[in-house]
Structure formats: C-alpha cells, structure tokens
Amino acid sequence: MIAAAPSPAPGPALVADAAAGAAPGAIQGGRGWRARPGLMVSGALAFCALVYLWPMLALVGWAFHDQTSGWSLAQLARVAGDEDYHYAFVTTFRIAVTTTLVSALIGYPYAYLMASSGPRLAALLGAAVMIPFWTSILARSLAWMILLGRKGVINEWLVGLGLIERPLAMLFNSLGVQIGMVHVLLPFMVLPIWAILSRLDATLPRAARSLGASPARAFWNVTFPLSLPGLAAGVALVFMSAIGFYVTPALLGGPSDLTIASLIEMVVRDLLDWPFGAILSLTLLACVAAVFAIGALVAGAGRLTGTERA
Numbered sequence: 001m002i003a004a005a006p007s008p009a010p011g012p013a014l015v016a017d018a019a020a021g022a023a024p025g026a027i028q029g030g031r032g033w034r035a036r037p038g039l040m041v042s043g044a045l046a047f048c049a050l051v052y053l054w055p056m057l058a059l060v061g062w063a064f065h066d067q068t069s070g071w072s073l074a075q076l077a078r079v080a081g082d083e084d085y086h087y088a089f090v091t092t093f094r095i096a097v098t099t100t101l102v103s104a105l106i107g108y109p110y111a112y113l114m115a116s117s118g119p120r121l122a123a124l125l126g127a128a129v130m131i132p133f134w135t136s137i138l139a140r141s142l143a144w145m146i147l148l149g150r151k152g153v154i155n156e157w158l159v160g161l162g163l164i165e166r167p168l169a170m171l172f173n174s175l176g177v178q179i180g181m182v183h184v185l186l187p188f189m190v191l192p193i194w195a196i197l198s199r200l201d202a203t204l205p206r207a208a209r210s211l212g213a214s215p216a217r218a219f220w221n222v223t224f225p226l227s228l229p230g231l232a233a234g235v236a237l238v239f240m241s242a243i244g245f246y247v248t249p250a251l252l253g254g255p256s257d258l259t260i261a262s263l264i265e266m267v268v269r270d271l272l273d274w275p276f277g278a279i280l281s282l283t284l285l286a287c288v289a290a291v292f293a294i295g296a297l298v299a300g301a302g303r304l305t306g307t308e309r310a
Helices: 014-018 039-061 075-081 083-114 121-132 138-150 153-160 174-197 203-210 215-226 228-244 247-252 260-270 274-299 302-307
Strands: none
Touching: 039 138, 039 274, 075 083, 075 260, 075 274, 083 121, 083 228, 083 260, 083 274, 121 174, 138 153, 138 174, 138 247, 174 228, 174 247, 203 215, 215 228, 247 260
C-alpha cells in the first residue's frame, strides 16, 4: 500500500486570508473591490450642480441683468414698490400656513390611529392615504371641481337633505383652494408622523399609566413630545409643497386667491417677462429660506429636516 503524501502546511498568507473570512485564492485572482466614497460624493455633487445650482445661477443672471446697463436692481425695486405683488406674497403664505395647520390637525390623529391600530386596520388606513396619493394632482383637483360646484354632488346632497336652502359657494374661493390642497398634501403630513409613532416604545405610555397618569396626560407628556420630530418633518414638507403650489389654486381659486406660482406663470407665459419672473422666484425663495431659518432657530434644524431621532 502506498501511503498518501502529507498535505503541505498552510502558508502565512493563506492563514491570514482564512482569519479575515476571505475565500482562499480570492486575493490571488484579483484585487478586492474597494468602496470609493469620494467618487460617489463627486457624482452626487455634480448632479446637484447640474440640476439645482445651474438653474439658480441662470435665474440670478436673468433677475439682475439689464441688456443696456449690465447688472441692475430695477426688477427688485419693481417687486418692492408694488402693493399688488405684496398681496400675492401674503396670499401665498396665508394659503400655505392654513393648509399646513389643517393638515396637522387632521393628519396627527389619523397617523396616531394608524400606529395604534391592529395590522388589518392599519393597512386599510394606510391604503386610504396612499391610493389617492397615486392619482395625479390635476385629476384630483378636477374631481373637487365636480364635487364642490353649485350643482355638484355635495351641494345636491345638502339641498336634498334639507340642510341648506340654496347651494353654498365652495368653488373659486379660498375654501375650495384649502379643501383641494389639504386633500393633496395630507399624505406628506401623515406618513412622517406615522413613521415616528410606529417606532415608539409602546411600554412608555403604559409605564406612565401605571404611575398614576391619566390617558390624556400620558399622551401629552410621553407620546406627543417623542413624536415631535415627525410632526416637524410633516410641517416642513407640507409648507414647502404648499408655498409653490400651482395647479390646485389655479383651478379651484378665484381672483382674490392669486398666488406667486400663478403670478410667475402669468408673467412668463403671457407677458414673456423672464427677468421679472426670475426675480419673483428668487424673492419667494428668499422668503421661504428666512421662514425656515427662523424655524430652525426655534425648533431645531434636526426636527425640520426629519433627522432628529425620537
């Protein structure tokens, strides 16, 4: 019988590879893949510069450039000196603030119900929020025109039930704009709040109850403070979306509900005044940035951006 030759002892490189969890020969076949975070960050920065920075620089060039005298502040003086444009800014912020407050008043209890319900009811509530969210904004706004008109479904029901004698004016005014915008933007309020509430430790309110706190006090002293990051993120998302909304105010609003987005569209498309449209856009951007800077000082930047942990 021929004895089998003993296998050679593993070398230092093979022992090191096995200790590191690498398969033998993996290093010999080629160099291992290395993450290059600098390359990924450079690509993201290039994309942001192309999509965001370059258009902003183009707006600045249009807003502060005069073909005859070069750089000029004439467009800015035009915005600052006309009260009609001030009224459009006030209307825009009024609609955005009202939409944000109503969305918070409706969205927080809805998100709390989603987080505290069983799996089946939570799935139904989530579907009720998400299914309209998948429909286009234009289709939802047109649907509200059918529902809120003087001969619409809601007025017909109210008159048929004898609750009112004549149809209510719910369209082409601020009421119609608020209803339509809250319906469109409500998911942006519900989902961040629900994401925070669903991750909260359910034993904390029970511990407060066991120490003698009432259900309302346990909610206000335990649950609500821990859910503030989600509420702040929802407020930021809804306000940012509402401040530049165009479709719903244009379809459901009246002459007294002219927003900056509608004004910019009218100036650029009808009057072909690109420099003035650019200065209106930059002015709105500066106002929104000032609002969020104040909010960051008061509530904290982490809460507004949704990066603060509960």
